[in-house]
Amino acid sequence: MSGRAIEVLEAVPHMGSRCHLDRDYRFLLLGDFARLHQMVYIATSNEDKRIPTSDVMWMLDTTVPVTVHLNFRSERHVLDTGVLSWIQEKGWARSSLVGTVSTGVPDGLYWGPVYSKNFGPGSIPLMGSNCMLGTYFVFVQLHGTKDDDS
Numbered sequence: 001m002s003g004r005a006i007e008v009l010e011a012v013p014h015m016g017s018r019c020h021l022d023r024d025y026r027f028l029l030l031g032d033f034a035r036l037h038q039m040v041y042i043a044t045s046n047e048d049k050r051i052p053t054s055d056v057m058w059m060l061d062t063t064v065p066v067t068v069h070l071n072f073r074s075e076r077h078v079l080d081t082g083v084l085s086w087i088q089e090k091g092w093a094r095s096s097l098v099g100t101v102s103t104g105v106p107d108g109l110y111w112g113p114v115y116s117k118n119f120g121p122g123s124i125p126l127m128g129s130n131c132m133l134g135t136y137f138v139f140v141q142l143h144g145t146k147d148d149d150s
Contacts, residue, residue, distance in 0.1 A: 001056050004045035012039050019102050020046040031098035042138035049135045051128035053082035060124040064144040071099040071137040072112035081130040092117045
């Protein structure tokens with residue numbers, strides 16, 4: 001929605017891969033995302049971090065049922081930015097999935113909670129991050145495909 005680059009990767013990135021298209025931040029650990037099947041990663045521009053939580057930051061269009069997992073930078077990213085309001089309002093649930101650990105500025109290492117939600121085929125609005133530390137990471141698990149084991 002911002003006009004900045006966004007790219008769907010066909011799989012979860014490898015450890016050491018870049019987290020964003022416009023930064024050199026890297027994944028040090030991929031948590032539970034490394035073991036889940038039919039998972040894709042949405043590579044985004046970290047510069048979208050300034051988009052308010054009241055605005056749609058990204059719009060995903062799917063042709064199959066999916067579970068979207070939002071991996072936040074930290075607990076503060078959820079609690080201190082207004083993110084918790086839209087997560088609760090739109091029916092996202094905190095997941096037991098172990099999230100990623102990534103590099104970044106200014107604190108060096110980042111890890112945070114994962115929130116998940118199931119969707120049918122169609123458009124999925126993801127609201128703004130409103131976090132100077134960066135945007136959340138988006139992992140999408142595909143359902144209803146021939147290789148789906150869930």
